Amino acid sequence: MKRLMSMTVVSGLWLVLAASAQATGGNVAAGQAKAAACAGCHGADGNGGADPSWPKLAGHVPEYIVKQLSDFKSGARKEPTMSALAATLSTTDMINIAAYYASLPRKPSAARNAELVKQGEKLYRGGNAKTGVSACMSCHGPSGHGIPPRFPKVSGQSATYSVQQMLAFKAGTRTNDGETMTRIAFRMSEQEIKAVAEYMSGLH
Structure with missing residues (x-):
């Protein structure tokens, strides 16, 4: 069996x-x-x-x-x-x-919070060594265009959706993409998740 x-x-x-x-x-x-x-x-x-x-x-x-x-x-x-x-x-x-x-062009969302964007950029590009959070760009690319086939495009995505999915990874309620995002999101605070999502929404 x-x-x-x-x-x-x-x-x-x-x-x-x-x-x-x-x-x-x-x-x-x-x-x-x-x-x-x-x-x-x-x-x-x-x-x-x-x-x-x-x-x-x-x-x-x-x-x-x-x-x-x-x-x-x-x-x-x-x-x-x-x-x-x-x-x-x-x-x-x-x-x-x-x-x-x-085949369709993605329209970037407008980032709404300058302070969150600043925090998010730091995390996206450099991660957080103290908590073991890798830089997001190592998988999603410097411009957020993703690395096919495994890593999706995140630039211009709705910040609300990005937060929702990262919280799902953090909680372990979304597990279909392997352990990478689950492990990283688990180590992120909700504030860090919101900051990265805000930064990615205006990234293009």
Whole structure:
């Protein structure tokens, strides 16, 4: 039984990796048609809807979008609305949707708090050696554009969404992206999380 479960997990992981590898070759037009149902939350141009807790998908790393959709479908990442939507998508649908959103330009959010931005920049670029928090740019890049396929674009993302996700990593309620973010977020204070999120929102 254990061997069968291990084979199932490995098989599922292989499918996600294979889909991610194909993501950059998706059909943008087909993805746009399939993403029509996504516009209510993520915006007609992929730059977010009325609620800032809904993320921007425009300009995102396509492989990352495929992985997240796969995780919502499998239950590795949990969110009722996204899980229900992802359940209806085929691997090809996910690849095409990812290609579509990756093709759209992301509009930077406007940072609102200069003091938080200053604190956030220090953490993003240098981390916090005293608490063992790595510099965010070591994984997400100096300009926040991400490092495909594993590390997503964070520049211009809604600060509200970024805070929400980092708190989820900190609390251990989001665990689908390995241990890196869980370990780092756990060592960050809520003030540091808010500061980094504010800085990233205006980073471009």
